[in-house]
Amino acid sequence: MLRFLLSILFLFPAAAQDKPRIKQVPPSLTSPASGTDMFKAYCSPCHGMFAKGDGPAAPALKKAPADLTRLSARNNGRFPALKVYNIIEGDPSIPAHGSKEMPVWGEVFRSMSHNEGEIKMRLNNLTKYVESIQAK
Template identity: 40%
Template sequence: MRAALKLPAALAACLALSACVEEAQPSGAEDFASYCASCHGVGGKGDGELASALEKRPADLTTLTQRNKGEFPRLRMMAKIWGYTGTHDGGAVMPNFGPLLESRMVPYDAGDGIQSPTPERLVQLAEYVEGLQL
């Protein structure tokens, strides 16, 4: 009889614990591989497998800092991947980052001194791209 009571209690405890465990979130590198590498290339040089099929060659993401006087353009990068630039940047084709936008919001300073609520996965992706700089 006691063993029969222990099993439901153990199951209830397991369910309660599993509700507390957060689902693993992809890293910035994993999101880059999923959303960016097909055009920008695995190393971010703009040489992905789909790059030749595009009207405009994808940017070489490894030289963003170099092309911006030695400073990584965090605000412009975030605006681009979040979609704020619309078609004002020459009509560049970018994928839908929907799942990344659905991640929890975290404070992010894009270089303007303002901590803005930003989807965590976009922050991780931007930080990953910043790490690709030559």
């Protein structure tokens, strides 16, 4: 049960004047081989289709989702791959990202499969996808 509560967050279309609300639904199944598909399914609701931090669920969050195209630019032109991997997995030793609004994907992916190789493949391919969309 807890696993499902940690699942993907989705925008719940609310009445016109209501603040958008977030509804949690079980994660849809994607191919662990496709960073693009996983990003669209799991990240774009908050970070936006183009990763600029402007997804449909963003207004419902207390903290703005990061613009994921500027990670290299903000890191002297070098993509911080290990940091990104750890943030996606949900490393509790990174207190700066412990806002709790960013889901702990390591647990979500573990709820989809107990195959460690597949979980690492998801985290690796998501990290590679984020690297591929860095602003030049």
